[in-house]
Amino acid sequence: MKTVVAAILILMFCIRGGEPIPEVSSGEIRRLSSFPSAFISSRNVDIWLPAGYTADKEYDVLYMHDGQMLFDDNITWNKQEWGVDEVASALMRDGEVRDFIVVGIWNGGSEYRTIEYFPQTPFESIEKVKQDSILSVFRSNEQFKLADKPMSDRYLKFLVKELKPHVDSTFSTNQGRENTFVAGSSYGGLISLYAICEYPEVFGGAACISTHWPGTFDTKNNPIPDVFLSYMREHLPDPATHKIYFDYGTATLDSLYPPIQQKADQIMKEKGFKKGKNWVTKKYEGAAHTETDWNARLAVPVTFLFGK
Template sequence: MVLKENIYIEPFKLYRTLHIYIPDNIEAGERLPVIYMFDGHNLFYDHDATYGKSWGIRETLERYNQKIIIVGLECNHEGNMRLCEFSPYSFNDKYFGKVKGLGKITIDWICDVLKPYIDSKFPTKPQREYTGIGGSSMGGLMSVYGIGIRSDIFSMGICVSPFYNYVFRRLVEDISNSFMHNDTKIYISWGNYEFKTKKQLAVGTEKNLIVTRIFTQKGAKVFPHLMVDGAHNEESWEKETIIWLSELGLFKK
């Protein structure tokens, strides 16, 4: 089942909807891994999704009888605030204007406030080895950043189609200079149809491989994946759910 719950985000002085997937068949005393994901409204149901198509994660988990908890944080839909809250860095965009990077505040709130709340209310395995972070596009950027700077909390990262425009140099600097536990596992992916030209595909691929090398040098186990025929949309990302479940060791037969 998917629960919806409003939670107050003190640093931003506003309420936000959580979309929380809990397996229906949890046994008495059973505790489960948790993945914290961005754009929660796009994860489970098409009627909630911004563009009318979700990742379909609920159907995938139930089809394969996979028992994990997903906590999806809905974005701020006002103006360009999604970009602000889901970017660790400020930048200027010709379409969206000035983006004020509030992403570090978001990550710290997830780690220091949301996670303890979820652990107190639901049957989670609270240890970092059972805790992950994931998302796509801006959420993919936040997942690269989050796993890079807060591996004290997260041992798993699901970094799908990360947004790197304007911020890549600063991201590389931060994740290069941050401590990472060497048992961290990271899935990072990009699709060839996300890029208009072969040159753009080559540049995008190299950026993801740079991130892969940084994390690998820190001892992490990284699974880089170029999705053939992959696009920058939920229909494409839906196909990856079973892949990252398997690569991160979350798929249980």
């Protein structure tokens, strides 16, 4: 009977949302279809619940960006996925991590993803003429668009003031900062770092995977990395109550990251973070900027955040 009810619910979600529900190998997906917001455009949110989820206990929560890429490569644009359900399920089954749910927030599409994920305060610290130059570079790029100034402050307000309260009131969650984490890759890595810096009272940890430090696609005469690093220096959260994970590969777009990440690591040290304790930076030789590569090492940041 439960199987029949679950099948009916999935069908209802599919019809209402207009997009197929990801198929997962373990646990289940609960979709918030076209979740409304006063701050950004409405969008789907896919919430993964581990096998055996019950309201009789409370679960930690991982908020992840680019939610449409997390669970099912049959419905992603590039036929790749993070494999979040497989990785999380295996770690929980083996007793490596605390039980948690995953809130996969869909990005707003090519017209919105960059402006929602690009940290706003650092961008606004750049002088106006250079801001305009950066915007013109993005507008000329067909794949990655920054059609207007960043609106990541609004995106984070949606996440903190609208989505999190709904998740906490609907599901059985541990609501404290020490049980609430955020993760993403590339621009998703940037917005994850920005989230823990802007809302240190909400997020106790962040996983910033293949963090796109250059902001654009060239490091030459590029002011963006320096303003990001300056922002870090001024806004990193308290290392006594927070933990941050970074990683990067050495192939494709990730090949731009090592020199900037080294500077970020120095700031982490200066601000009192202890490597291996409340901070990790890992280099993955030969790894590229793809979901397949991120899946291959996802267990590392997940264990760092949720490890017992």
